[in-house]
Amino acid sequence: MDALDVARWQFGVTTVYHFLFVPLTIGLGPLVATFQTLWHRTGNPRYLRLTHFYGKLFLINFAMGVVTGIVQEFQFGMNWSDYSRYVGDVFGAPLAMEALLAFFLESTFLGLWIFGWQKLPKRIHLATIWTAALGSILSMFFILAANSWMQNPVGYRMNPDTGRPELTDIWAVLTNKVALITFPHTLAAAFMVAGALLVAVSIWHVTRRPGTDTAEHRFALRFGAWVTLVATAAIVFTGDIQGKIMTEVQPMKMAAAEALYRTEAPASFSAFTIGTLDGSREVFAIKLPYLLSFLATGNPTASVQGIDDLQARYAAEYGPGSYAPIVPVTYWSFRVMVGLGLAAGAIALLVLWSQRRGRTPKSRWLVRAGLVLPLLPLGASTAGWIFTEMGRQPWIVFGELLTRNGVSRSVSLAEVLTSFLAFTLIYALLAVIEGRLLFRYARAGLPPAEPEPDEPSGDEDVPALAGAY
Amino acid sequence: MDLTTFWFGAIAFLFVGYFVLEGFDFGVGVLMRTFGRDDAERRLLLGTIGPVWDGNEVWLITGTGAMFAAFPHWYASVFSGFYLPMLLILLALIVRGVAIEFRGKRPDHAWRARWDLAILVGSLLPALLWGLVFANIVRGVPLAADHDYAGGLTDLLNPFALLGAVTFGAVFVLHGAVFVALKTTGEVRDRANLLASRFGPVAVALLLGFLAWMLVGVRRDPVAVGLGIAAAVAAVAALAANRRRREGWAFAGTAAAIGLTVVALFTALYPAVLPSTADPAGTLTVANAAASPYPLKVMTLVAGVFLPLVLLYQGWTYWVFRRRLAP
Numbered sequence: 043m044d045a046l047d048v049a050r051w052q053f054g055v056t057t058v059y060h061f062l063f064v065p066l067t068i069g070l071g072p073l074v075a076t077f078q079t080l081w082h083r084t085g086n087p088r089y090l091r092l093t094h095f096y097g098k099l100f101l102i103n104f105a106m107g108v109v110t111g112i113v114q115e116f117q118f119g120m121n122w123s124d125y126s127r128y129v130g131d132v133f134g135a136p137l138a139m140e141a142l143l144a145f146f147l148e149s150t151f152l153g154l155w156i157f158g159w160q161k162l163p164k165r166i167h168l169a170t171i172w173t174a175a176l177g178s179i180l181s182m183f184f185i186l187a188a189n190s191w192m193q194n195p196v197g198y199r200m201n202p203d204t205g206r207p208e209l210t211d212i213w214a215v216l217t218n219k220v221a222l223i224t225f226p227h228t229l230a231a232a233f234m235v236a237g238a239l240l241v242a243v244s245i246w247h248v249t250r251r252p253g254t255d256t257a258e259h260r261f262a263l264r265f266g267a268w269v270t271l272v273a274t275a276a277i278v279f280t281g282d283i284q285g286k287i288m289t290e291v292q293p294m295k296m297a298a299a300e301a302l303y304r305t306e307a308p309a310s311f312s313a314f315t316i317g318t319l320d321g322s323r324e325v326f327a328i329k330l331p332y333l334l335s336f337l338a339t340g341n342p343t344a345s346v347q348g349i350d351d352l353q354a355r356y357a358a359e360y361g362p363g364s365y366a367p368i369v370p371v372t373y374w375s376f377r378v379m380v381g382l383g384l385a386a387g388a389i390a391l392l393v394l395w396s397q398r399r400g401r402t403p404k405s406r407w408l409v410r411a412g413l414v415l416p417l418l419p420l421g422a423s424t425a426g427w428i429f430t431e432m433g434r435q436p437w438i439v440f441g442e443l444l445t446r447n448g449v450s451r452s453v454s455l456a457e458v459l460t461s462f463l464a465f466t467l468i469y470a471l472l473a474v475i476e477g478r479l480l481f482r483y484a485r486a487g488l489p490p491a492e493p494e495p496d497e498p499s500g501d502e503d504v505p506a507l508a509g510a511y
Numbered sequence: 512m513d514l515t516t517f518w519f520g521a522i523a524f525l526f527v528g529y530f531v532l533e534g535f536d537f538g539v540g541v542l543m544r545t546f547g548r549d550d551a552e553r554r555l556l557l558g559t560i561g562p563v564w565d566g567n568e569v570w571l572i573t574g575t576g577a578m579f580a581a582f583p584h585w586y587a588s589v590f591s592g593f594y595l596p597m598l599l600i601l602l603a604l605i606v607r608g609v610a611i612e613f614r615g616k617r618p619d620h621a622w623r624a625r626w627d628l629a630i631l632v633g634s635l636l637p638a639l640l641w642g643l644v645f646a647n648i649v650r651g652v653p654l655a656a657d658h659d660y661a662g663g664l665t666d667l668l669n670p671f672a673l674l675g676a677v678t679f680g681a682v683f684v685l686h687g688a689v690f691v692a693l694k695t696t697g698e699v700r701d702r703a704n705l706l707a708s709r710f711g712p713v714a715v716a717l718l719l720g721f722l723a724w725m726l727v728g729v730r731r732d733p734v735a736v737g738l739g740i741a742a743a744v745a746a747v748a749a750l751a752a753n754r755r756r757r758e759g760w761a762f763a764g765t766a767a768a769i770g771l772t773v774v775a776l777f778t779a780l781y782p783a784v785l786p787s788t789a790d791p792a793g794t795l796t797v798a799n800a801a802a803s804p805y806p807l808k809v810m811t812l813v814a815g816v817f818l819p820l821v822l823l824y825q826g827w828t829y830w831v832f833r834r835r836l837a838p
Contacts, residue, residue: 105612119590130583138576
């Protein structure tokens with residue numbers, strides 16, 4: 043184990059952890075805003091109570107997303123300073139734009155939303171939550187544009203004197219086809235997580251606390267299930283396009299997703315394989331003929347390049363070395379992503395069916411599935427990130443810079459190990475605290491209906507922003 | 512003015528924003544536990560920064576992002592070189608952010624007491640460490656010819672940097688006390704004012720010592736000296752205003768003192784961005800640390816449109832929450 047390994051583990055752990063909170067923030071923001079809009083339109087206090095209830099869960103989660111996000115921005119410089127020197131010219135701009143255009147919007151308007159209930163006119167107050175939600179969606183776009191550049195570098199030229207890429211076309215970076223398809227895919231995943239949270243929380247209330255605010259929770263249950271279902275459809279649709287783009291720009295990743303060693307035409311897709319540990323020989327497999335060819339190219343009989351052929355091609359192009367990722371990781375993370383995502387969509391469909399025409403979900407298994415539903419899209423998005431990042435290896439910037447050449451050379455193993463352990467411990471501790479708090483508020487149920495917030499009052503001092511802290 | 516100098520100035524501006532704004536919410540965070548006598552008072556103190564602290568922190572994220580984009584080598588050397596201080600800052604900011612959001616979420620005393628301690632440590636530690644980091648930046652650190660940090664932890668713990676740490680901490684506490692006096696009424700307001708009067712001279716003395724050492728002992732630059740004197744005058748004026756209970760003026764004074772100190776520091780530094788005390792070839796300047804002209808142009812355009820917008824809506828937030836809070 044050297045500093046490089048630890049730095050990679052740290053990046054993996056902190057990024058996966060960060061992305062447990064991010065999709066919920068991004069997906070739940072617009073849903074809370076929708077509840078508030080419904081209240082604004084109809085005046086029905088039911089929607090106001092839902093706004094407050096899910097707003098609280100949103101805020102508990104938001105705090106975690108913010109604080110773990112700062113780690114990401116510092117980490118490039120701390121552990122990956124050679125990477126930062128190398129790509130700063132291109133990679134820094136979307137990061138700076140994310141902060142300037144998105145984070146300011148998100149945090150400032152969220153502050154206005156939390157504390158502005160009694161101070162802002164109702165319409166303006168409603169606009170603040172939508173603006174904050176827009177900010178978080180924008181931030182997702184910029185960070186995905188930055189990440190997509192690492193997958194498919196565009197809009198730059200190599201400076202022959204420094205040997206480093208220089209940005210020549212920011213528009214090309216922001217409209218990178220990988221970014222344009224990854225953005226809706228990831229956004230749909232965020233809505234899937236948020237929809238699933240609504241399902242889990244409200245199915246608990248509907249079935250375990252019958253008679254308490256049942257109409258409200260039934261509404262949230264249907265709404266959440268619909269969001270999950272539509273998001274699943276969007277995920278499948280965008281994922282399909284994404285696979286074809288990936289085949290084009292990173293064929294090795296597609297080959298590694300199937301552990302396809304030899305080029306095949308037509309290529310089949312295996313749903314499940316038992317093989318040797320490196321995936322090079324299979325013992326047992328369930329295979330779906332033509333499917334990989336179709337996933338990769340849209341043509342069921344087209345040829346799909348295998349790892350061995352790509353390895354030979356890259357070795358000729360970039361010099362000796364291994365250019366394949368760790369195949370069992372890509373193979374299984376791909377299947378976990380697809381499997382959990384589809385399962386979540388199926389459960390959402392069953393939940394919707396189970397309450398057709400005013401019925402209540404009866405099956406104990408369905409209720410249990412509904413209760414754990416958020417774990418499925420969360421697991422799927424985690425697997426998706428592991429797949430896309432591990433599938434890019436050994437590159438940190440595909441075709442340009444190897445991961446091992448991006449690490450900080452001046453940072454010792456002891457230092458990285460200290461920081462890795464510190465983050466892991468504090469993250470584990472906070473996960474327990476945040477999880478308990480979420481459960482506590484989710485179980486507590488809807489807050490009592492408050493009298494309508496007044497329009498802004500005069501110039502006198504106001505009582506200390508009741509309830510906010 | 513070329514774009515590299517412009518961006519050096521822009522980053523200075525972002526850090527001025529960060530320290531002036533987060534400075535007072537660090538100060539309030541440090542004071543909350545001891546100054547707030549009971550839970551109601553602590554909630555009141557937290558309420559003064561509640562709507563704004565998160566937006567204040569984005570100034571750091573933007574400053575860092577701008578540093579990465581405009582001066583990748585500066586960003587890389589500072590963050591890998593100041594590894595342990597940066598790690599501690601991160602851990603502190605994590606704990607602090609979570610603590611501010613979570614403390615009020617449960618009624619029990621032990622829960623709140625733990626988070627209050629977290630807010631104290633999470634506010635004090637970054638205040639001290641930013642002082643340590645920026646004092647070391649202006650003083651210079653050992654860099655190898657490839658601009659990588661070539662020193663150890665002890666190189667960062669020199670007397671000047673330690674004075675910087677204590678100065679940042681003390682001045683932010685003063686700034687926070689003045690802010691509390693500005694944002695509250697009644698007894699809390701009186702006590703905050705008194706605290707600022709008693710503690711203020713210590714903080715201002717530290718600031719004067721730090722400025723003198725920086726501008727005479729570390730880097731000599733006539734413009735920076737002028738700015739340093741202006742910072743000192745603002746700090747002393749803030750104390751005078753506080754004694755006369757002119758809280759708005761006192762807060763303007765501490766804000767100006769912090770802002771001018773940061774500007775003086777950046778001015779003294781220029782054209783270097785991270786001087787090397789080891790291999791002179793390692794010194795990073797606005798020229799050799801900078802990104803190429805095209806991304807700087809793009810960023811100038813983006814910042815030109817969006818930074819005024821940010822100032823506008825953040826200013827509006829402060830306007831919305833301009834009133835004092837009563838217990």
